[in-house]
Amino acid sequence: MQRLFARIGFPLLAKELTEQAAQRRTYVIRVLYALALFVGAWILFQDILGTGRQGAFGVLGQGREMFVAIVTLEFIGIYLFVPAMSAGVIAIEKERNSLSTLLLTRLSPMTIVLEKFLGRLVPTFTFLLLSLPLIAFTYTLGGVTQGEFWAAAILLVLSGMQVAALAVMCSSFARTAAGAFIGTYLLGVFVHFLLPPCSGWYQFQRISRDASAFSGFTIVSLFTTCGFLAAARVFLVERAFLEPRNVLLEIFKGVDRFFTDLNKVTGGIELVKDRETLPEDKPITWRETRKKSLGTVRYLFRVLAAVETPLLFILVAAAGGVTNMRVSVAGNLLYVLWVLAIALVAVKATSVIASEKSSQTWDLLRVLPLSGREILMQKLSGVRRLIGVLSIPFLTIFAFEWYWAASLSTYGEHTNFVYLAASAASVYLYLGVATWGSFWIGVKLRSQTRAIVASLAVVSLVAALPALAGMPGPHHVDPQSADTAFLLWGIFSPSYFVSLLVTRQFHGWIVAGNLAFYALVWLGLRTFCLRRADRLLDRAEALGATG
Amino acid sequence: MPDRLVAIDVQHLSHSFGEHRALVDVNFQVHAGSLHGFVGPNGAGKTTTLKVICTLLKPDRGRVRVFSHNVVADARAVRKRIGFMPDHFSMYRQMTVGEYLDFFGAAYGLSTADRNRVINDVLVLTDMEGRRDHLISGLSRGMQQRVSLARVLVNDPDLLLLDEPASGLDPRARIELMEILRELRRMGKTVFISSHILSELAELCDSVTIIDRGTIKFSGSMDELALGADAHPTWVLLLATPDDSAAERLRAIAGVLEVLPRNDRPEYRITVETNNGGNALLKGILDAGLAVAAFSAGRRHLNEAFLDLTEQGVR
Numbered sequence: 001m002q003r004l005f006a007r008i009g010f011p012l013l014a015k016e017l018t019e020q021a022a023q024r025r026t027y028v029i030r031v032l033y034a035l036a037l038f039v040g041a042w043i044l045f046q047d048i049l050g051t052g053r054q055g056a057f058g059v060l061g062q063g064r065e066m067f068v069a070i071v072t073l074e075f076i077g078i079y080l081f082v083p084a085m086s087a088g089v090i091a092i093e094k095e096r097n098s099l100s101t102l103l104l105t106r107l108s109p110m111t112i113v114l115e116k117f118l119g120r121l122v123p124t125f126t127f128l129l130l131s132l133p134l135i136a137f138t139y140t141l142g143g144v145t146q147g148e149f150w151a152a153a154i155l156l157v158l159s160g161m162q163v164a165a166l167a168v169m170c171s172s173f174a175r176t177a178a179g180a181f182i183g184t185y186l187l188g189v190f191v192h193f194l195l196p197p198c199s200g201w202y203q204f205q206r207i208s209r210d211a212s213a214f215s216g217f218t219i220v221s222l223f224t225t226c227g228f229l230a231a232a233r234v235f236l237v238e239r240a241f242l243e244p245r246n247v248l249l250e251i252f253k254g255v256d257r258f259f260t261d262l263n264k265v266t267g268g269i270e271l272v273k274d275r276e277t278l279p280e281d282k283p284i285t286w287r288e289t290r291k292k293s294l295g296t297v298r299y300l301f302r303v304l305a306a307v308e309t310p311l312l313f314i315l316v317a318a319a320g321g322v323t324n325m326r327v328s329v330a331g332n333l334l335y336v337l338w339v340l341a342i343a344l345v346a347v348k349a350t351s352v353i354a355s356e357k358s359s360q361t362w363d364l365l366r367v368l369p370l371s372g373r374e375i376l377m378q379k380l381s382g383v384r385r386l387i388g389v390l391s392i393p394f395l396t397i398f399a400f401e402w403y404w405a406a407s408l409s410t411y412g413e414h415t416n417f418v419y420l421a422a423s424a425a426s427v428y429l430y431l432g433v434a435t436w437g438s439f440w441i442g443v444k445l446r447s448q449t450r451a452i453v454a455s456l457a458v459v460s461l462v463a464a465l466p467a468l469a470g471m472p473g474p475h476h477v478d479p480q481s482a483d484t485a486f487l488l489w490g491i492f493s494p495s496y497f498v499s500l501l502v503t504r505q506f507h508g509w510i511v512a513g514n515l516a517f518y519a520l521v522w523l524g525l526r527t528f529c530l531r532r533a534d535r536l537l538d539r540a541e542a543l544g545a546t547g
Numbered sequence: 548m549p550d551r552l553v554a555i556d557v558q559h560l561s562h563s564f565g566e567h568r569a570l571v572d573v574n575f576q577v578h579a580g581s582l583h584g585f586v587g588p589n590g591a592g593k594t595t596t597l598k599v600i601c602t603l604l605k606p607d608r609g610r611v612r613v614f615s616h617n618v619v620a621d622a623r624a625v626r627k628r629i630g631f632m633p634d635h636f637s638m639y640r641q642m643t644v645g646e647y648l649d650f651f652g653a654a655y656g657l658s659t660a661d662r663n664r665v666i667n668d669v670l671v672l673t674d675m676e677g678r679r680d681h682l683i684s685g686l687s688r689g690m691q692q693r694v695s696l697a698r699v700l701v702n703d704p705d706l707l708l709l710d711e712p713a714s715g716l717d718p719r720a721r722i723e724l725m726e727i728l729r730e731l732r733r734m735g736k737t738v739f740i741s742s743h744i745l746s747e748l749a750e751l752c753d754s755v756t757i758i759d760r761g762t763i764k765f766s767g768s769m770d771e772l773a774l775g776a777d778a779h780p781t782w783v784l785l786l787a788t789p790d791d792s793a794a795e796r797l798r799a800i801a802g803v804l805e806v807l808p809r810n811d812r813p814e815y816r817i818t819v820e821t822n823n824g825g826n827a828l829l830k831g832i833l834d835a836g837l838a839v840a841a842f843s844a845g846r847r848h849l850n851e852a853f854l855d856l857t858e859q860g861v862r
Contacts, residue, residue, distance in 0.1 A: 249641070278645075278646065278649045278653075278659070278662075279649060279650055279653040280653070280659070281653065282653075283649075283650045283651070283652075283653035283654045284654070286650070286653070287639065287642075287650060291639070291641055291642060291646075359637075359638075359639075359640075360633070360635045360636065360637050361637045361638070361639060363603060363631070363633050363637065364631075364633070364637045364651075364698075366602075366603055367601050367602060367603060367626055367629070367631050368626065368651075368654045368655070369623050369626040369627045369654075369655060369656070370654060371623075538603070539602065539603070539622065540599070540602045540603065540604055540605040540606075540618060540619050540622055541602070541605075541619055541620070541622040541623075
């Protein structure tokens, strides 16, 4: 294959495909994708086939519903997996300092972009092919026209190309693979959810109602794909040699300058002052809380203000509304806050060690005459501070909910107290578990990008488990007829427990069981990491007495 | 040698990475207060040995001691006495030079007052005193290397383990680094330096260990290496007058293995079978009727020894 490509003249594409074939990760991702697709399909098929339409003839004509479900799963797969596979495609060359070598070859920048892009399209299309047996099955059941089949296939292919092109553009723009990865997802969310005409999934849902949507999307999709690739070509040359930057720190410093200018008006008042100190007796803590953007008091205060101000505004505005609206607003705010908090804590905790590895300062920390436990505890001090700050908006929402419930007398004083205590406990426990789990992933994986991706993937998977398992949301379950599955999900799933709290479905056993279980998980993870600290740091003394 | 005089004692050290045997029964000692060079081709096992000595890697077999402390059982005591400079820049780029050094001073448990004094001292030693408040990210490569060396010295270590400290430095920065290392030896520090720059090591080091494919090829003083103590000795003869038949007559002397004449002057490198001093050879030369202007032991340069002792090929 490589020889064939070399003869035709796609050396970079040949290299990309050979590299992918040699990497275990390629096969792991493909298997994971196939598992997610087939398990998801199995759950959906059970749901569709198991609603009283059993029997050989009973399912005839039901293929359309299943077809839509499979295509939807494929879209989700494209949006989740393609950025993860493609975001590093050029940024990694920058990290390895090999992009300059590529630019000096006879390959033009556009050829480099296109061959990199094609190199990522091949695995994307293998993902799409994986669903063929499932689609064939739905087609045999009837209810799906050939036109719909081809429309879905073309929409999926175009969406795959569009997302891969977006990832190549971000990769060409960013200095690091981590930056490209985050950028691709953020822009992806923007393009696909805020600009519906650009979203293949959205168009797929419209096809049945409006056939013209199909041709419209084809044009938009091809246009955006070409646009992303053209932008990637420009960035490839202009941003080939970038100095390391801490974008977050630069943003904060920009905000600093803005407030300093404002201070001329206010007479130099400083609400939060970061003293320019040197480390006292805990140097690693000092670095984590003074020299990191998400560690310093001043910058954390700004994060808090940025979250707390709109939150208070929305809550105060909702206070004037009817009860249902208040509950709904507070619940939605809680969901958003949970996503934000878990993502921030997971990324920060993962980066604690992974960033030391990528900046090659890992060995220096390991040879310090501090115990492994001391190093770990000091390294996590910034995360603890972040959790402290993030807990404030949570407590604000809980306090509002408690106040509204108390004023309504719908729930007893005891129930209100349990709600408040359980909600607060869940924040500290879940964020604590996320901290230690993400930290462990960051220690185990060599690259910071891979560690962050793995950590966020695990967190997302844990959160999505009840939905993936087909468990209806707590508001769809009648508390009186709650079964064992409801009880088990409530106890073991954090996302389900949060939903229960939001919808105020209190079950003593679930509250006690869930909090006790996660307290044990938190304690277990913490003890495991601290007891094996020297081993996690890969220090010689932890590995035995020889030598 | 008494234990107190040994800074590093490596006995039967072996280490493997999967199937690859990185170190095979490695033995050598480094005297306290010496400047010891550690040389070998790429992939010879230099960094692996250094990582074992500085407690970052547990040996599969063998015993390694630093100032009598076992690197595995007594790792913390070892860490207090060493300063390790890895082969890559290990910098917190968003810190100033002063903050960076203070960070490591605190990590080694120095009090604030001591840190201030020590940091001033190491900045003077590395000629960086004017850059205390400079951001590390803004420094040149040579300057960053000096900061790295200053960091190694912050805890006043008895033993400095330097992995390729001169790599990537320009000639001036390299010469200045060597001067700093000489100064450190004068201060009584033991310096263990892994490097590829043999010419500079030859001038700088008291002793050297040559490693190739995980095994030690030579370990001893520079004099022993130069005189080839464990090989056939070589002597250098300079004749008072040129003589066309001299080479032939020299080869005829008993015990002579090889005679290599120089083209530009009547000088000959004579390799003999056994090392029994130069007397027998000199007597043979005089008996052969040759007029001797100078006669001395032939010294091998580190470059020559390196090429002789290590195998060819890229690893």
